[in-house]
Amino acid sequence: MATILQHGMLVDGLAKEPVADGMLIYEGKEILYAGPFCPEAAAQYPGAQVQDVRGQTIMPGLIDAHVHLTMYGKPSSVMDFLMDSATYTALKAADCAKKLLYAGFTTVRSMGDKASADYAVKRAINEGMIEGPRLLTSGKAISITGGHGDFVPGDVELDSIGETCDGVDEVRRAARDRLKNGADNIKLMATGGGNSPGPGTVSQLTEEEMRVAVEEAANRNALTAAHAIGADGIKRALRAGVRTIEHGSFLDDEGIELLLKGDHYLVPTLCAFRTIKYGPEGGVPDYVLEKIHYFATAHYAGLEKAYKAGVKIVCGTDTGTPFNCHGDGAEELEMYTKLCMSPMEAIKTATSMAAQALRQPDIGVLAAGKTADVLVVKGDVLANIALLQNKADLTIIHNGKLVTGTL
Incomplete structure (x- = not known):
């Protein structure tokens, strides 16, 4: 049986302007119609469930291109995930x-998880065992020895979110293992x-190491992403062909040019800077706060410059990092509007642009x-994008099935 949502403001995720009196018709997983209110279209489905959503916004489910399912937003996130068992x-x-x-996030991409737990979570979601969004997995991140992701001292046997690889052959093997x-x-x-300990901006994986991972991923039509804070590391990743640059704090003019030349995307993860707001009283180590303050000195200006240059920007929150809890990611879009984007542009980063970046x-x-x-x-999200943060006011439909709401 079809469902018809009518008389709401339709934001389709692609158009520059909304449809003031919109209508959406879907049946099963498939959308059948999306556009202006059209009695003739509705008449094709005489047995449909009809819902008047006047005063509300109809829009695509949100996409978050950067989450960590095994980090929990606590100031002690790193210690917690190191000490927890793989089962827990x-x-x-x-x-x-x-x-x-x-x-409201109906699709997310996990970006480095302890014990590669995201593989099991994806399978459980797909088999209907648990509730969850469409999940794109990464397993463990690939790091160098002593690099970001290698949180464990050499004489301690604990599991982390990263696997250490040194040299082209080790990176190729790790990429193949994930695939x-x-x-x-x-x-x-x-x-x-x-x-992680050590300088935040220093380059780690080499261009050659990243290139073999890109080659292996291309063989299986998989995505690639690079955690990249410093300018040199950003450019290494782009020259290696990495698809999405995560964070990009010290993005410079040459980096922007490289982003524009190829099929690349920037994932700014502004929510990660919540650490600055809550960290001093929350128990975040001083060395972490110092580095994140330093990242912020360039991050916002670089993002605004990239946006003005036409770089393709995708919503990603780095959810799981300190004070960055699962379920609070919609604030990322409000942050974009405070910096450089219109509400419609911000929504596109988490809808059509994210879908494009993630294929x-x-x-x-x-x-x-x-x-x-x-x-x-409930309400006009283009007038107040913060409405997306009111979870009690969301009706969520995923794969055509009502998750929560009043339909």
Whole structure:
């Protein structure tokens, strides 16, 4: 039986302007119609369930291109995931996945998880065992010895979110191992980071090491992403052919030029800077706060410059990092509007642009033939994008099935 949502403001994820009196018709997983209110279109489905959503916004389900299912947003996230067993980690990851779905994120990409727990969570979601969004997996990130992702002292046997690889052959083997296990993405640590010891901007994986991972991923039509803070590491990753640059704090003019030349995307992860706001009183180590403050000195200006130059920007939150909890990611879009984007542009980073970056052609846009991942939001999100953060006011439809809401 078809469902008809009518008389809401339709934001299709692609158009520059909304449809003031919109209508969406879907049946099963498939959208049948999306556009202006059309009685003739509705008449084709005489037995449909009809819902008047006047005063609400109809829009695509949100996409988050950068989450960590095995990190939980605590100031002690690193210590917690190091000490937790693989079994408990997987249980927590399943709970985090459900929280993401119930916040309106119908598709997410995991970007480095302890015990590669995201593989098991994806399978459980796909088999209907647990609730969760469409999940694109990475397994563990690939790091150098002593690099970002290698959090464990050499004489301690603990599991981490990264696997250490030194040299082209080790990186190639690690990439192949992930692809063997069904990874949708290869995550590469191109530079240091905020939560790991050592300089945050220093380059780590070489261009040659990253290039072999890109080659292996291309053989299986998988994605590639690089954690990249420093300017040199960003450019190494881009020259190696990595598809998405995560964070990009010290992006310079040459880096922007490289982003524009190829099929590349920038994932800014502004939510990760919540650490600055809450960290001093929350117990975040001083060395982490110092580095993240330093990243911020360049991050916002670089993002604004990239946006003005026409770089393709995709929503990613780095959810799981300190004070960056699963279910709170919609604030990322509000942050974009405070910096450089219109509300419509911000929404596109988490809908059509994210779908394009992640090679998911069936989602991110409300149009006939697309998958019915839909949000119905009380109010006008273009007038107040913060409405997306009110989870109680969201009706969430994923793969054509009602997750939560009043339909």
